[in-house]
Amino acid sequence: LLVKLELLADQTKRLGLEDGLPCGSKDGLVSWKPSKRSSTTALVDESRIYGRDVHEEELIKFLLEGNDDSGNQVPIISIVGLGGMGKTTLAKLVYNDNKIEEHFELKAWVYVSESFNEVGLTKAILESFKFSANGENLNLLQHQLQHKLTGKKYLLVLDDIWNGNAACWENLLLPFNHGSSGSRIIVTTREKEVANVLNSKLFDLPQLDKSDCWSLFERHAFHGRNKCEYPELELIGKKIVNKCGGLPLAVKTLGQLLRRKFSEYEWRKILAADMGRLSDEDNKVNPVLRLSYHSLPSIQQRCFAYCSIFPKGCLFDKGELINFWMAEGLLECGGEADKSEEELGSEIFNDLESISFLQQSLRTKAFTHARYFVMHDLVIDLAESVSGEFCKKLEGDRVEGNLERTRHIWCSLQLNCDDKLLEPICEVKGLRSLILNGNRTMLISSKVQHDLFSRLTCLRMLSFGYCHISELVDEIGNLKRLRYLDLSDTKITSLPDTI
Ligand SMILES: Nc1ncnc2c1ncn2[C@@H]1O[C@H](COP(=O)(O)OP(=O)(O)O)[C@@H](O)[C@H]1O
Ligand SMILES: [Mg+2]
Known part of the structure; x- marks a missing residue:
């Protein structure tokens, strides 16, 4: 009996289950105890920006100065820097500055992202200026925009541009040359090439100094x-900071993490972590962020990996994500007896927010005014790298890649003309989550529903939000494991008896 007990004690130690002691995870890094304290909000963070005063002033000067010397084209300034360097933050500081507020008649902020289409972007810009955007015809939309901007002094921020296709931008920017003189566009991008293509003034954002x-x-x-x-x-902290390469996102995440691990032992472990081992071959994932991920308890890691279902720039709601986790069964085994899955989900959410893996967005929900959340691009890269092929995002007009091992799909295909586009998805027998992001145009016919419901019988979560769908067919009853069904903003008024 004693031998058995000793063996158990030994295993407990090796698994890091000892009470009150810092525990080692399998990769030799440190563990992370969920905190009960409420996390900081992005809004407070925005007011605590370090080392950007000079840059802010320089940008404001560019926006306010009178002489436009760029001919017929509206002056554009491109803030260029690595991901996580603070481009969006700097643009936000400037955008919300009182002088800027008073100077411009109209302001709009649009997130562009890696994959965008000209119609969608033009509509987003119209809506961000608080104009209505009608129809799908680019020509008409551009006319609407041109008409509304004519003679107005406006400021437009295009956040996170990747596309460096000159012809595409030349066409997209046409309506903007009709504003009154003094109008300006700010662009943020990681690519110097984008700044060139836009014929813009380059604003190279340097790393944060020591x-x-x-x-x-x-x-x-x-x-x-x-x-x-x-x-x-x-x-020790000063040495740790030096490992962050002047990248504010990395510094902030590590600082937030080490606040939870406030001991010399834990800090030394982080300092000793081999950053080289943490970087991947193509350097896509930031090693400091990967280190933070490895320091999370496994339940947090699984919930975080699931977040890779969201595309870059996607806004989501706290309750919605917790529901996804619940539907997927991620919260089933991690709770204490007296804690509901919702409570556990909320704690995990707050913990991920407290290390900036999830961040509050400035956008609020229409009625409740609760804030939406968003993940930084670099954090999504990390989530994608840890979830591997289990989560897929499908966009455009065809399904690319092998979906055999995929379990969760976020899909925003241009579906209205062709039912067959969903065929490859119907083949993924083990699919557990399917988000069809309708964007108000995706048509879900009865035939499509029939195919989905008769073949994807492992589905636990299904979202038809914002899709063109007015009736659910009876076969939905086949989805015996379904735990979450989102029909928001659809025309559905009743459910079949089979549910
Ligand atoms: N100068 C700064 N001081 C404090 N925090 C910063 C600073 N710059 C950026 N951050 C924080 O770092 C994170 C990444 O910044 P962000 O502006 O999104 O980077 P980018 O747009 O360059 O990818 C955000 O959480 C932001 O609050
Ligand atoms: Mg950004």
Whole structure:
């Protein structure tokens, strides 16, 4: 019996289950205890921006100065820098500045992203200027935009442009040359080439200098504590910050993480972590973010990996994501006896938010005014890398790649003309989540429903949000494992008896 007990004690130690002691995870990195404290909000964060005063002033000067010397084209400035360097943050600072508010008659902020189409972007711009966007005809939409902007002094921010196709931008930007002089466009992009193609003034955003990185780290890691009482941690912290390469996103995430692991032992572990081993071949995933991921408990890791179902720039709701996790069964085994799955989900959500893996967006929901959430592009890259082929995002006019091992699909295919597009999805027998992001145009015919419901019998979560669908067919009853069905913003008024 004693031998057995010793064996158990040994295993407990190796699995890191000892009470009150920091525990080692399988990859030798540190563990992470969920906190009960509420997390910081993005809005507070925005007001604590370090080391960007000079850059902010320079940008504001460009926006306010009178002489336009770029001929017929509206002056454009491109903020260029690595992902996570603070381009969007700087653009937000400027966009919300009082002087800018007073100077421009109209303002719009649009997230562009890697995959966009000209019609969708033009509509998004119209809506962001608070004009109505009618129809799908690019020519008509551009006329509407041109008409509304004529003679107006406007500011437009195009956040996160990847596409460097000159002809495409030349066409897209046509309506913007009709505003009054003094109008401006700010672009953020990782690619210098985009700045050239747009014929814009280049604003190269440098990395944050050492002292600003330290201030940012210190604010998060020592939050509510007097750092003078921890001289040893200060020394280690300064060395840790140097590993972040002046990237604010990395500094902030590590600072937030180490606040939860406030001990010399944990900080030394982070300092000792081999960043080289954490980077992947094509350097797509930031090693500091990967380190933070490895430090999460496994239930948090699984919930986070599931988030790779969202495309870049996608806004989502806290309750919605928790429902997805529940439908997928991710919260079934992790809770204490007296805790509901919703409560556990909410804690995990807050924990992921507290290390900036999930971030509040400035957009609020229409009626409740609750904030939407969003994931930084680099964080999505990380989620994609850890979830591998299990999550897929399908866009455009065809399904590409092998879906054999895929379990979760987010799909925004241009479906209205061709039912067959969904055929490859119907083949994925083990599919558990399917989000058909209708964008108000995706037509879900009875035939499509019939195919989906008779073949995808493992589905646990199904979303038809914003799709063109007015009736659910009886075969929905085949989906015996379905735990979450989203029909918001559809024309459906009643459910079949088979549900
Ligand atoms: N100068 C700064 N001071 C403090 N935090 C910053 C700073 N710049 C960026 N951040 C934080 O870093 C994260 C990434 O910034 P973001 O502007 O989204 O980067 P990018 O648009 O270049 O990818 C955000 O959470 C932001 O709040
Ligand atoms: Mg950005």
